[in-house]
Amino acid sequence: MQMDDRKMRVLTAVIEVYTHTGEPVGSKLVSEQMDVSSATVRNEMAALFNMGLLEQPHTSAGRLPSYTGYRLYLDQLMQTLPLTPKERGGVDALFNVRDPDPDKLLEDAAQALAQFTGCAAFTATMPPEAVTVKQVGILPSRSKAVVILIIASNGVVKSRVCRLDFALTPELLEIYNRFATATLVDKSLGEISKIYLNSVAVSSGGYARVLTPILSGVYDLCQEISQGQFALSGEANLLSYKEFQPIAYEVLEFLGDRKNVLSLVQKAQGRTTVTIGRENSHPVLYDSAVVVTRYRIAGGATGAVGLIGPVRQNYAKMIPYLEYFSDTLGSLLAETYDEQQ
Incomplete structure (x- = not known):
């Protein structure tokens, strides 16, 4: 069966009325919109039903657009309305x-x-996949806590508090910041994996135990940025x-x-x-x-x-x-x- 101009107009009218009311659409409403007889609209709606473009819910006399009918409307019939x-x-x-x-x-x-x-x-x-760590900072918060700050190359800034099980001295804080800058800055987010951070902790020698919670926080922040x-x-x-x-x-x-x-x-x-x-x-x-x-x-x-x-x-x-x-x-x-x- 051919999809002629009148069938397209009837389908468009059914969709527009149904969008507004949420109720099955009868031929009378459509005929009033199109200024044609109800009998003509009924015939066209029956044809659209047979084509799978309309559905009849239960025993209702009205019709609903099928998902196939909506797809045809979206792809071929809809005329977008510019914003005022x-x-x-x-x-x-x-x-x-x-x-x-x-x-x-x-x-x-x-x-x-x-x-x-x-x-x-x-x-x-x-x-983008090429986002890198532009800057990393470990800032004092309390005696046993630091704030980890990461600025990515795409401008995103993330931070979180990391709790420690030891008191932080200014000397340790300086060591952490130098070490973090040397091992993390200019690395892509994809490179900063758990495996890489484990190797970073091992390479720190005696600082591995105290660096581990901070590197764990760095990993979580990089994951947030990449998502x-x-x-x-x-x-x-x-x-x-x-x-x-x-x-x-x-x-x-x-x-x-x-x-x-x-x-x-x-x-x-x-x-x-x-x-x-x-x-x-x-x-x-x-x-x-x-x-x-x-x-x-x-x-x-x-x-x-x-x-x-x-x-x-x-x-x-x-x-x-x-x-x-x-x-x-x-x-x-x-x-x-x-x-x-």
Whole structure:
């Protein structure tokens, strides 16, 4: 059966009405939108049903778009709606921050996206493979504690407190800093493995025992930097959609694992990727849509913003908003990292 212009218009109308109401769509509503008879629309809806582009839930007289119908709509029929000056201004105002902290910036961005879209929203940065340790410092905190500070070549700064089982003297602190600089600075994050750090501890001779907790802290910080930055917000938004109510616990448990969410970014290809229904590789998301938009930061680093929500989304509005949002966030992060170099 041929997919002619009228069938495309009927499919588009069904999707737009269903997106707004969340209820099965009858021929009368569609006929009013298209200004054609209900009988004509019924015939076209029956044809779309036979083509697998519409579904009939239970004994309802209305129809729902199938995931196949949504895919056709996204790939061929959807016309994106450009942002209004007011909407652009709202995004610009959100990022009008002086001297922003990158971690806080990602958290605020995720919260703003979740509020605007009513979905679960995440933001992430992925550092390039060539990131190195630019500076490492071991600073006194208390008599038996130090602060380990690492600055990476991509501008990311990480620190943590390391507790010791001995009192730290100024002489020991100087030795630690010289040793850390000689063995860690200019090393790539990938090179700073547990095996490498064990060899560093052994090469320190009599200082191996006291260096071990500090080197363990260095390893953890390097792992944090290599994993990039990440923020998630709006998980509870999903509870307001009836589609998620039977599977709410499973979805929230899935989102609670950072690795699960980052795997959605890794699978995304191109500028913006929309994955719907069973296109998702995770069964818990078979009734969901995932929208991921990538952006560039600087020096090979990349980032992504994403949404997880019901399949019935206003994609025509959401995708341009997400792309403008991600471009603005990427530009601000690039400026921040440049200032930290």
